[in-house]
Amino acid sequence: MNETEQRLRRTIITALNLDCDPDTIPNEGLRNTLGIDSVAAVELLIQVEQEFDIQIDDGDLNLELVDSIDTLTSYVDARVGAVHEGA
Numbered sequence: 001m002n003e004t005e006q007r008l009r010r011t012i013i014t015a016l017n018l019d020c021d022p023d024t025i026p027n028e029g030l031r032n033t034l035g036i037d038s039v040a041a042v043e044l045l046i047q048v049e050q051e052f053d054i055q056i057d058d059g060d061l062n063l064e065l066v067d068s069i070d071t072l073t074s075y076v077d078a079r080v081g082a083v084h085e086g087a
Helices: 003-015 030-034 037-053 067-086
Strands: none
Touching: 003 037, 003 067, 037 067
16 A cells, blocks of 8 residues: 555545544445545545645546545546646
């Protein structure tokens, strides 16, 4: 598990007010397992933006982005890389 994934798991716990160990969050099916609806997804993505100091493009805001740790990790890593390249 890389640093981005660890931070994302902790951010998910904080954003969704969960009382669990980060390692117990599944890699896939987060929407169903954690009960993430559209409002919770937006709140989670706002927390992700703040945690990683990135901007999630409006066109990328969708439930699929928050349904998989791997998908979200890849997205965040790409955005962080883009921010550093633009700096």
